Amino acid sequence: MGGCVCLQTKIIKYIKIGKTSISIQKVKAFVKPNVTMQVYGCNKDGPPVKDLPIAVMMFKPLDLAQQLSWAIATRENKSFFDARAYSRLILQGSRAVQDPVAVKFIQSIVDDIDFHQVINRTQHLADFLSSITEWLQQHTTNSIVGIDRFQPDFSAGTTQSFDSFYWRHRNRRMRCFVGEYFYHIKTWTSTATNWSFITDQDQLQSGDALVLSVPFCDTGNQPDNFDTVIKQCEQLSIPILIDACYYTISSGIDLDLTSPAIDTVAFSLSKAFPVAHLRIGVRYTRDSVFDGQKLHNTINYNNIFGAYIGKKLMTQFKSDYIHSVYNEKQKQVCNQLSLEPSASVLFAVGDSKWNKYSRQHLLDSYQLDFDPKLFVNRISLTGVYDNWDIFKTVTA
Amino acid sequence: MKLKLEFDNIVDRPCCSVTVNQQQLYRGEVRPELTLFSKDLTDRVELKITHYDKKPEETVVVDGKIVQDRSFTLEKIIVDNYSFDELIWESKFYADTGEVYPSCLFFGPNGNFVIDFQLPVLPWILKTRHQKNNNDPNWEQDYNYYEQACQLLSQISNK
Numbered sequence: 001m002g003g004c005v006c007l008q009t010k011i012i013k014y015i016k017i018g019k020t021s022i023s024i025q026k027v028k029a030f031v032k033p034n035v036t037m038q039v040y041g042c043n044k045d046g047p048p049v050k051d052l053p054i055a056v057m058m059f060k061p062l063d064l065a066q067q068l069s070w071a072i073a074t075r076e077n078k079s080f081f082d083a084r085a086y087s088r089l090i091l092q093g094s095r096a097v098q099d100p101v102a103v104k105f106i107q108s109i110v111d112d113i114d115f116h117q118v119i120n121r122t123q124h125l126a127d128f129l130s131s132i133t134e135w136l137q138q139h140t141t142n143s144i145v146g147i148d149r150f151q152p153d154f155s156a157g158t159t160q161s162f163d164s165f166y167w168r169h170r171n172r173r174m175r176c177f178v179g180e181y182f183y184h185i186k187t188w189t190s191t192a193t194n195w196s197f198i199t200d201q202d203q204l205q206s207g208d209a210l211v212l213s214v215p216f217c218d219t220g221n222q223p224d225n226f227d228t229v230i231k232q233c234e235q236l237s238i239p240i241l242i243d244a245c246y247y248t249i250s251s252g253i254d255l256d257l258t259s260p261a262i263d264t265v266a267f268s269l270s271k272a273f274p275v276a277h278l279r280i281g282v283r284y285t286r287d288s289v290f291d292g293q294k295l296h297n298t299i300n301y302n303n304i305f306g307a308y309i310g311k312k313l314m315t316q317f318k319s320d321y322i323h324s325v326y327n328e329k330q331k332q333v334c335n336q337l338s339l340e341p342s343a344s345v346l347f348a349v350g351d352s353k354w355n356k357y358s359r360q361h362l363l364d365s366y367q368l369d370f371d372p373k374l375f376v377n378r379i380s381l382t383g384v385y386d387n388w389d390i391f392k393t394v395t396a
Numbered sequence: 397m398k399l400k401l402e403f404d405n406i407v408d409r410p411c412c413s414v415t416v417n418q419q420q421l422y423r424g425e426v427r428p429e430l431t432l433f434s435k436d437l438t439d440r441v442e443l444k445i446t447h448y449d450k451k452p453e454e455t456v457v458v459d460g461k462i463v464q465d466r467s468f469t470l471e472k473i474i475v476d477n478y479s480f481d482e483l484i485w486e487s488k489f490y491a492d493t494g495e496v497y498p499s500c501l502f503f504g505p506n507g508n509f510v511i512d513f514q515l516p517v518l519p520w521i522l523k524t525r526h527q528k529n530n531n532d533p534n535w536e537q538d539y540n541y542y543e544q545a546c547q548l549l550s551q552i553s554n555k
Contacts, residue, residue: 066541067548074545079477080518083545084538393552 061338062353065091065379067394072387090383091357094246094346096274097322097385102313103274109312118308122300125154128307128314129297132282135314136267141251141323146258150265150284153297154307157276158245159183161266161283162211164293165241166193169209169263172239176211179218179375181243182359182366184211189368204229206236209263213243215250218376220344222253230259239263245281248272248319250344251327257284269310271346272322279303280310322346326385333384336395342378346385350377397437397515400474401430401445408466410503411449416441426468426503443511445470447503455504470501470509475517483524487511518542 066087073087118124129152137144155161162184166174174188174195188195196202204210210233216223223229233240241264247253249271257265265284270276280303283293296302318324326345334341339348350357357379358372384391399421401414406426413423414432417440421432447468456464473480489500491507503509514520522535 067544070538070541071545071548074542075549080539080542083542087541389552390548393548 061336062356064394065337065354065357068384068387068391071390071394072383075387075390089361091379091381092359092361093380093382094271095380095382096271096276097326097346097382098274099322099325099385101325102317102321105316106273106275106309106313109309113308115305119304121308122304124304124308124311125297125300125302128280128311129154129282131311131314132267135319136247139248139319141320142247142253142255144247144255144257146256146262147265147284149257149286151287151289153283153285153293154302155266155268155281155283155293156279156303156306157270157281158243158266158268158283159279159281160293161264161281162187162241162243164283164291165209165211165239165264168289168291169239172207172209173205174211175204175208175238177216177218177223179216180211181213181217182362182368185368186366204232204236204238206238208236208238210238210240211243212240213246214255215244215246215253215342215344217243217246218378219349220246220250220342220347220378221349222343227256230256230261233261234259237261241266245271246344246346249322249346250342251320251323252343269313271344272319273313273317275306275309275313278306278309280306326381329385329388330381333381333391336391337379339379346380346382348379348381350379352377354379397434397441397517398476399430399432399434399443400472401432401470402472402474403428403430403468404471405467405469407468408454408464410447410466410468412468412503413446413448415444415446418442437515439514441513441515443473443513445503445509447506447509450506465504467502467504469503473511475513475515478517478521480511480513480521483513483521484511486524 069087069090070083072090073083077083077086133147133152137147166187170193172194174184174193175198176184176195178197178199185195187193198204198210210229212223212226212229214223214226215221230240232238238261240259240262242255242257242262243266244255245266245268247255247267248269255265263285266281267284268281270280285294323345330341330345330348333339334348337348337350339350339354341348354377355373357377359375359378360372363370363372397416399414399416403426406428410426411424412426414421414430416434416437419434421434422430450466454464454466455462470484473484484501485499487499487501487509488511489497489503489507489509491497491505493505493507495505500509513524519536519539522532522539526532526535
């Protein structure tokens with residue numbers, strides 16, 4: 001009965017909810033999904049017809065998602081047209097939660113600092129780099145093995161590390177799995193870089209360089225074939241970049257970095273804390289690497305302010321903070337929306353019924369021409385967490 | 397209903413009156429912006445903007461060309477904060493001389509600019525736009541979600 005109105009009595013053209021008379025055609029959007037509602041038939045603009053209960057309504061979780069998206073979008077954009085445009089993006093993307101505790105803490109840091117003094121103290125970069133490895137390793141539900149074999153450099157988010165990797169391995173063919181972060185594909189296509197998706201017909205070969213996100217960008221989960229792919233890269237001497245930007249927001253991730261094929265590992269604070277625009281990240285490479293990014297690290301020509309904020313955040317919050325705070329909420333949302341929880345707490349995975357929430361908008365914004373059906377319907381829960389009162393009201 | 401009218405190319409201090417469903421909201425000199433309010437309007441609305449008090453000598457013709465003309469142009473109609481945009485052209489100008497000019501926003505001769513619409517204005521805009529362009533098949537569903545969102549947010553803010 002999902003998605004339709006079941007009328008248990010005579011043909012009624014209008015119903016009355018509160019003081020509002022609405023046509024049966026319109027009723028779908030007025031009622032709560034999966035909730036039984038007692039309404040009464042009436043004439044248009046007339047009083048309710050007594051003793052005529054007409055409907056028990058049930059709606060698909062998709063309608064609940066629509067209600068949530070619209071309410072969140074309308075809260076942030078008062079006009080219908082702005083709200084409509086924004087509602088289509090609410091359950092997309094991968095931005096950090098505006099966690100009120102973290103936001104308040106960040107504000108308190110900013111309120112207290114002498115900005116000029118902070119940005120001229122290069123020690124903040126060293127403090128950040130000397131803390132982050134241990135901070136990452138303290139994650140209680142994930143594990144990292146072998147990170148001690150690498151040297152850390154400050155990175156502008158994970159993105160700077162990607163660019164450094166592409167450049168250092170520019171003579172190789174860039175490879176990734178379908179569902180990988182679109183930034184790679186955009187960069188490769190826009191610079192005429194030799195690249196292709198890994199498929200059954202086009203497998204990894206000697207001379208390739210691999211970019212692999214762990215957790216995997218498409219789902220937020222540990223890649224199923226991680227060990228196999230790493231071994232294959234070892235055999236073919238393929239350098240690997242591990243994009244671990246979702247590591248801190250996830251659970252159950254085992255990141256074994258002991259393979260000599262692993263060239264670069266990149267982490268970021270942008271998904272765990274609402275500081276994406278400060279571009280706070282770290283890159284791990286082998287001792288032998290001395291590229292432009294390493295140079296900037298060596299001469300302290302980096303984002304000192306970002307490093308300062310990053311160090312403060314790491315001192316205040318554990319690396320699994322966001323996961324531990326939002327894990328229960330993720331379960332509640334997934335239960336209400338019939339979604340599969342991702343290992344990354346900001347995401348859930350929807351089946352084909354969720355095609356409306358495909359990556360089409362993201363592909364459009366990246367100006368990439370791929371069929372969205374190639375990708376998993378990864379639902380972003382950030383907007384729901386940020387508007388928890390709306391979620392609770394809609395599902396009450 | 398909140399009605400905002402925006403005028404441009406105002407020449408020689410022309411006069412207009414604004415009426416909705418025969419209720420006069422304004423009478424006087426044309427200003428670049430007029431913000432007017434009307435109560436107790438439901439469903440169908442006829443907006444009439446009347447250009448009056450122009451005399452023949454206020455159109456100055458030299459060598460067959462108009463060199464000075466008391467006139468103005470309607471630029472925007474905004475009802476309850478929603479602009480009509482291109483739907484402003486769904487109107488007619490009835491000159492006092494008897495001519496009827498469809499889709500005319502220029503107030504040259506004395507006469508009445510008339511446009512009909514419905515309240516609430518948003519679904520009218522969405523519906524009319526879809527009827528013209530056939531490009532917004534989900535307008536009604538989206539409108540209902542928006543209405544529901546507004547009610548929900550109101551409910552939350554009143555808690």
